[in-house]
Amino acid sequence: QTCALPISEGRVHLDVVVDDASGKPVPGLGPQDFTLLDEGQPKKILSFRSYDGVNVKASPPVEVILVVDTVNLPFGQIAFTREEITKFLRQNGGHLANPTSIFLLSEAGLRVQPRPSVDGNALVTVVDQIKGSVHGINAAMGADGDLQRFQLSVRQMATIAENEATVPGRKLLIWVGPGWPMVEGDNFLFTDKDRRTFFDIIVELSAKLREARMSVYSVAPSESTTGNEIHTMRYRDYLKGVPSAKKADTGNLALKVLVLQSGGRILGPDNDVAGQINSCIADANSFYRVSFNPSPTEHANEYHDLKVQVSQPGLTTRTNTGYYNQPQQGTSVP
Numbered sequence: 001q002t003c004a005l006p007i008s009e010g011r012v013h014l015d016v017v018v019d020d021a022s023g024k025p026v027p028g029l030g031p032q033d034f035t036l037l038d039e040g041q042p043k044k045i046l047s048f049r050s051y052d053g054v055n056v057k058a059s060p061p062v063e064v065i066l067v068v069d070t071v072n073l074p075f076g077q078i079a080f081t082r083e084e085i086t087k088f089l090r091q092n093g094g095h096l097a098n099p100t101s102i103f104l105l106s107e108a109g110l111r112v113q114p115r116p117s118v119d120g121n122a123l124v125t126v127v128d129q130i131k132g133s134v135h136g137i138n139a140a141m142g143a144d145g146d147l148q149r150f151q152l153s154v155r156q157m158a159t160i161a162e163n164e165a166t167v168p169g170r171k172l173l174i175w176v177g178p179g180w181p182m183v184e185g186d187n188f189l190f191t192d193k194d195r196r197t198f199f200d201i202i203v204e205l206s207a208k209l210r211e212a213r214m215s216v217y218s219v220a221p222s223e224s225t226t227g228n229e230i231h232t233m234r235y236r237d238y239l240k241g242v243p244s245a246k247k248a249d250t251g252n253l254a255l256k257v258l259v260l261q262s263g264g265r266i267l268g269p270d271n272d273v274a275g276q277i278n279s280c281i282a283d284a285n286s287f288y289r290v291s292f293n294p295s296p297t298e299h300a301n302e303y304h305d306l307k308v309q310v311s312q313p314g315l316t317t318r319t320n321t322g323y324y325n326q327p328q329q330g331t332s333v334p
Contacts, residue, residue: 010046010291011328015170015213016308016319017263017287025286026315027052036292037307043292053285060169062284063116064100065214066277067160068130069177071105071149077221081176082130084221084273089120089127091274098172098284102126103160110156143187153180154253158201161208170213170287172264174280176273178220179255182234188250199248203301203324205258210320215264215283218255219276222269241322243303263318297325 016034018026031048051058066085070078089096099116102123113126164171190198209216238251239260251257256266265283267276294304302325308317 008046010293012210012294012323013213013289013291014210014306014308014319015215015263015287015289016317017215017283018310019316019318021314025283027286029288029310029312031290033310033312034288034290035309035311036290037309038292038294039304040307045290045292047289047291049289051285051287051289058170058285058287062098062170062172063167064096064098064281064284065103065160065164065171065173066100067103067105067173067175067177068127069105069153069175069179070130071107071152071177072180073177073221074223077223078130080271081221081273082127084271085127085176085277086124088274088277089123091120091278094119094121094124096120096123098281104130105153105156107152109152110159143183146181146183147188150180150183150250150253153255154201157255157258158205158208161205161212161214164212164214165208167212170284171215172217172280172284173214174217174219174277175255175259176219176277178269179218182254183250184234190250192245195248196245198250198253199242199245199301202242202248202252205253206261206320206322206324209258209262210323214262215318216255216259216262217264217280218259218266218268219273219280220267220269221273222271239321241303241305261321263320265318294323294325296328298327300326302326 018029020026027050029050031045034045034048036043036045050056068081068085073081085102089100096118099118100120100123101113101116103113104111113123117123160173235251235254235256238249238254238257242248242252259266265280267279270276290308303322304325305322306320308319310317
């Protein structure tokens with residue numbers, strides 16, 4: 001039976017993955033092993049559940065969503081990526097461990113498979129429809145093209161999060177591609193109004209990803225990145241939470257920032273994309289679910305830093321790294 005605290009649920013829920021030194025999920029911990037810090041202050045964990053994927057399974061099952069990002073994948077990598085996803089789907093005779101959906105992001109928008117399936121062979125027919133087409137938004141467009149790809153990608157990520165927030169259960173969103181441009185530097189001059197817009201998107205995405213119980217993962221083939229190591233690592237400058245619109249920037253909406261802030265993992269770039277996807281899914285079924293009540297606030301969008309720690313040495317945790325506290329209006333937060 002699941003180890004649970006039979007106490008009323010808190011208003012904020014977190015899914016927590018605990019890793020050992022080799023990166024493998026650690027099951028079997030109890031509530032006494034966990035400490036939850038909100039702005040550095042210990043918070044009482046009001047509910048606790050432990051899932052190991054064998055004796056105690058999540059209900060509904062954890063869902064895997066593969067987003068194939070043809071907007072930001074180089075044209076020459078799309079066919080290879082399709083082959084790697086097909087290899088993943090055909091493993092184990094096509095029997096998938098988790099219900100899986102395939103979403104296709106193109107310049108026309110997002111195409112969504114109607115329902116998740118554990119039949120990998122059937123899903124291959126969806127993958128076969130992924131065609132590499134010459135990008136209408138291309139490198140020759142320079143900064144304007146980068147901005148268009150940024151806007152399209154972030155808008156569709158927000159759409160996925162909003163739709164999945166209405167669907168029960170935990171999800172792993174595996175984004176296949178290098179992510180969208182960070183649109184920073186001298187080519188981009190953003191107004192205070194722009195930053196307010198960025199901040200509103202950051203707040204909304206933070207809430208919807210958590211409400212959707214969705215951890216974001218990034219996988220990519222080796223030839224899909226810029227090759228510029230400094231540029232590739234720029235996302236690390238944006239990992240801290242954004243307390244106000246004045247501090248908001250496009251880098252705070254970079255794919256890899258959303259990955260780490262939602263408790264996911266960055267894999268690759270390398271050409272074993274099927275292996276990267278398998279590494280993500282190893283996280284799916286062994287995890288912990290905790291809840292707590294945030295402190296009362298009178299201010300909308302009050303940013304709080306979150307940390308979940310475990311007492312046993314050598315173990316690390318991954319979960320949402322922050323949330324935006326809102327004045328309570330008599331309704332519970334999922």
